[in-house]
Amino acid sequence: xxxxxxxxxxxxxxxxxxxxPNLPAAELQKLYRLMVATRALDERxxxxxxxxxxxxxxxxxGQEASHLGAAYALKDSDWLFPAYRQPGILLLRQVPIDxxxxxxxxxxxxxxxxxxxxxxxxxxxxxxxxISSPIGTQLTQAAxxxxxxxxxxxxxxxxxxxxxxxxxxxDFHTGLNFAAVYKAPVVFVCENNGWAISVPSxxxxxxxxxxxxxxxxGMPGIRVDGNDLLAVYRACKEAVDRARRGxxxxxxxTVTYRMAxxxxxxxxxxxxDAKEYEAWKKKDPIARFxxxxxxxxxxxxxxxxxxxxxxxxxxxxAVTAAEAMANPGPETLFDDVYMNLTPQLKEQxxxxxxxxxxxxxxxxxxxxxx
Amino acid sequence: MTATKTKPGAGETGTKxxxxxxxxxxxxxxxxxxxxxVVVFGxxxxxxxxxxxxxxxxxxxxxxxxxxxTPLSECGIIGAAVGMAVYGMRPIAEIQFLDFxxxxxxxxxxxxxxxxxxxxxxxxxxxxxxxxxxGGIRGGHYHSQSSEAYFCHTPGLKVVIPSTPADAKGLLIAxxxxxxxxxxxxxxxxxxxxxxxxxLGEHVVPIGKARIAREGxxxxxxxxxxxxxxxEQAAATAEQAxxxxxxxxxxxxxxxxxxxxxxxxxxxxxxxxxxEAPKTCxxxxxxxxxxxxxxxxxxxxxxxxxxxFDTPFPYTLEHLYMPDEKRVLAGIEKTFTW
Numbered sequence: 001x002x003x004x005x006x007x008x009x010x011x012x013x014x015x016x017x018x019x020x021p022n023l024p025a026a027e028l029q030k031l032y033r034l035m036v037a038t039r040a041l042d043e044r045x046x047x048x049x050x051x052x053x054x055x056x057x058x059x060x061x062g063q064e065a066s067h068l069g070a071a072y073a074l075k076d077s078d079w080l081f082p083a084y085r086q087p088g089i090l091l092l093r094q095v096p097i098d099x100x101x102x103x104x105x106x107x108x109x110x111x112x113x114x115x116x117x118x119x120x121x122x123x124x125x126x127x128x129x130x131i132s133s134p135i136g137t138q139l140t141q142a143a144x145x146x147x148x149x150x151x152x153x154x155x156x157x158x159x160x161x162x163x164x165x166x167x168x169x170x171d172f173h174t175g176l177n178f179a180a181v182y183k184a185p186v187v188f189v190c191e192n193n194g195w196a197i198s199v200p201s202x203x204x205x206x207x208x209x210x211x212x213x214x215x216x217x218g219m220p221g222i223r224v225d226g227n228d229l230l231a232v233y234r235a236c237k238e239a240v241d242r243a244r245r246g247x248x249x250x251x252x253x254t255v256t257y258r259m260a261x262x263x264x265x266x267x268x269x270x271x272x273d274a275k276e277y278e279a280w281k282k283k284d285p286i287a288r289f290x291x292x293x294x295x296x297x298x299x300x301x302x303x304x305x306x307x308x309x310x311x312x313x314x315x316x317x318a319v320t321a322a323e324a325m326a327n328p329g330p331e332t333l334f335d336d337v338y339m340n341l342t343p344q345l346k347e348q349x350x351x352x353x354x355x356x357x358x359x360x361x362x363x364x365x366x367x368x369x370x
Numbered sequence: 371m372t373a374t375k376t377k378p379g380a381g382e383t384g385t386k387x388x389x390x391x392x393x394x395x396x397x398x399x400x401x402x403x404x405x406x407x408v409v410v411f412g413x414x415x416x417x418x419x420x421x422x423x424x425x426x427x428x429x430x431x432x433x434x435x436x437x438x439x440t441p442l443s444e445c446g447i448i449g450a451a452v453g454m455a456v457y458g459m460r461p462i463a464e465i466q467f468l469d470f471x472x473x474x475x476x477x478x479x480x481x482x483x484x485x486x487x488x489x490x491x492x493x494x495x496x497x498x499x500x501x502x503x504x505g506g507i508r509g510g511h512y513h514s515q516s517s518e519a520y521f522c523h524t525p526g527l528k529v530v531i532p533s534t535p536a537d538a539k540g541l542l543i544a545x546x547x548x549x550x551x552x553x554x555x556x557x558x559x560x561x562x563x564x565x566x567x568x569x570l571g572e573h574v575v576p577i578g579k580a581r582i583a584r585e586g587x588x589x590x591x592x593x594x595x596x597x598x599x600x601x602e603q604a605a606a607t608a609e610q611a612x613x614x615x616x617x618x619x620x621x622x623x624x625x626x627x628x629x630x631x632x633x634x635x636x637x638x639x640x641x642x643x644x645x646e647a648p649k650t651c652x653x654x655x656x657x658x659x660x661x662x663x664x665x666x667x668x669x670x671x672x673x674x675x676x677x678x679f680d681t682p683f684p685y686t687l688e689h690l691y692m693p694d695e696k697r698v699l700a701g702i703e704k705t706f707t708w
Contacts, residue, residue, distance in 0.1 A: 079457070081453070110490070111489075111490050111492060112488060112489055112490040112492070113490040113491075115487055115488050115490060116488050120488070122488065122489035122490065122492050122493065123492075124489070124492040124493060129456060129489075129493060130485060130488050130489035130492070130493050132480060132481060132484070132488065134476055134480045134481075137449065137476060137477060137480065137481050139449075140445065140446055140449025140450055140452075140453065140477065141449055141450070141452045141453035141456065141477075141481065142453055143446075143449070143450055143453060144449060144450030144451060144452060144453025144454045144457075144461075145453035145454060145456060145457040146453070147450055147453070147454065148409075148453065148454040148457045148458070148459045149457065151409060151435050151436070151459070152459075170445050170473065170476075171445065171449060171476075171477075174443050174445045174446040174449060175446075175449065177441055177443070177446065178440070178441065178443075178446045178449075178450050181441055335491070336486045336487045336490060336491040337486070337487055337525050337526055338486070338526070338528070338549075338550045338625075339486070339494070339549040339550055342578070342624075342625035343578075343625060343628060343629075344625060344626070344628070
């Protein structure tokens with residue numbers, strides 16, 4: 001399985017015989033709605049950055065099926081140790097869109113209190129562990145959390161993500177190795193989107209696939225069409241079930257494409273062939289799933305309109321509300337370094353407070369260098 | 371998740387004479403009995419009981435689920451500990467020698483240290499990283515270094531260093547109970563030097579409180595770890611020459627007990643900072659700056675640092691590199707004659 005590409009939907013969006021996971025109609029429509037909303041979120045996020053209203057944005061366009069299909073295989077009580085290109089999971093786990101957008105603005109409504117750049121979400125209510133920028137660190141953490149669940153006898157499953165670049169990180173080796181040695185209930189999802197900023201995936205490895213790396217760790221590796229939501233779901237469901245049965249971790253490689261630049265700070269046109277983009281555009285995961293729904297008479301123009309306009313309206317309202325919200329208070333700068341303020345932090349907080357009280361200090365709002 | 375608390379076994383009262391390494395084992399045993407979220411892991415900590423014997427007996431008492439060996443990967447040990455802590459456990463991760471911790475640096479400074487802050491307090495990382503550190507055992511570069519300053523420079527970490535068996539136990543228990551990640555650095559040179567009375571059962575020494583190891587009136591020595599006993603020898607010698615030396619054993623580098631440090635310096639008017647790490651940008655530099663900033667007007671002489679040299683840690687000439695009684699005495703004299 002580690003070389004062969006697992007698919008469910010053919011080019012025309014028809015499920016191949018015997019491969020359709022037969023999800024209920026309402027669930028299929030929900031997943032479609034989530035993909036559309038995720039893309040709409042992305043479009044708005046980038047636009048806000050371009051307008052100078054938020055500091056940074058990082059798109060997941062083209063990878064909606066990959067991460068939504070994967071996370072849909074979990075129970076809500078299962079945990080995620082995400083990378084930074086899986087925002088659809090927040091919507092799947094019913095994080096209010098207002099909260100998601102407050103994070104972009106880093107305002108007082110942001111659960112992480114404006115401490116991180118946009119898209120580095122943390123939502124405990126959704127068992128969605130805080131995202132960091134260093135590549136791969138979450139893989140080992142997921143292994144550790146899985147080890148903990150086994151020690152405690154919990155039946156929680158942990159899903160963690162990285163990209164093709166992430167497979168070159170120390171933690172890819174370490175995380176997979178630890179998870180395998182301890183039979184930790186972890187599903188490693190490597191979203192192979194072809195590019196790590198400007199470096200193509202063939203420069204990351206000489207392995208024939210990313211999934212094949214699983215062999216070296218003694219775990220199953222599955223390579224799946226990342227633009228085929230049902231295929232990703234099938235592969236991940238099997239891996240999640242294995243993990244829950246105590247049979248250990250799995251590596252899933254979702255073969256997909258980063259349709260956008262790496263981030264709002266990057267311009268992929270400088271290093272990427274437009275033809276490659278055009279070819280992948282034809283494999284758009286949303287269009288493909290739409291075809292499937294159409295074939296099952298679960299999609300029509302009215303439904304499309306409802307999905308698109310519903311998402312845009314919710315996002316629009318959330319942006320308006322978030323933009324009107326104040327920054328976190330200056331005193332919050334010192335909170336959460338430790339559970340309690342140390343004497344040193346108390347003193348520094350007082351020092352800043354006194355300078356601000358005199359006026360001048362802190363009046364200038366920083367500009368966005370990125 | 372909630373902890374199942376059980377009372378420590380009967381008879382765990384009174385004191386027992388122990389080495390520091392025995393006190394460290396006793397601290398872990400006590401907390402593992404107290405709180406089933408506490409697990410211990412690292413290289414060779416299982417059946418072998420650790421290369422220094424710190425986990426001796428824990429595998430037998432608590433089994434492989436709570437005291438286990440890991441693959442040979444510091445990054446893995448700490449990364450896994452972060453995941454466990456975030457999930458609700460109280461991991462104690464052993465790094466065999468502090469010199470080998472660097473593959474885990476990313477997990478420590480980018481992940482454990484920042485988890486609480488970056489998640490707005492939603493996720494926390496209550497974990498202890500135990501590691502033997504420091505010279506004096508003829509270990510060359512890779513079994514001797516004192517790299518505490520790297521960790522002191524990272525907000526979100528606490529850094530604790532004991533100098534006596536009783537403190538080792540009490541501070542380790544406090545570290546295990548702490549809600550934040552703690553670097554618990556063990557001066558391996560004194561693991562088995564000098565025994566001391568250690569309370570059995572419950573014994574907590576709070577993080578952030580320094581200890582006056584010796585009272586004096588003429589000059590203050592600020593030190594920690596294995597340097598405390600070196601400074602005590604120097605102080606006894608200086609006493610004979612009529613210098614009354616006060617020794618502050620910091621116990622906790624982060625958060626520093628500034629009040630105790632400053633009170634002692636203000637009392638004596640002279641200060642020597644002793645640490646075995648390379649001199650430049652070592653923890654003693656921070657102490658010197660603090661004193662300059664907050665009590666320069668009380669000083670009768672310069673703040674003197676007695677430290678390791680700015681060389682990699684040597685093997686054969688280790689005895690020249692390490693601050694010893696004579697260098698500390700020379701440092702004391704510099705505060706009087708300059």
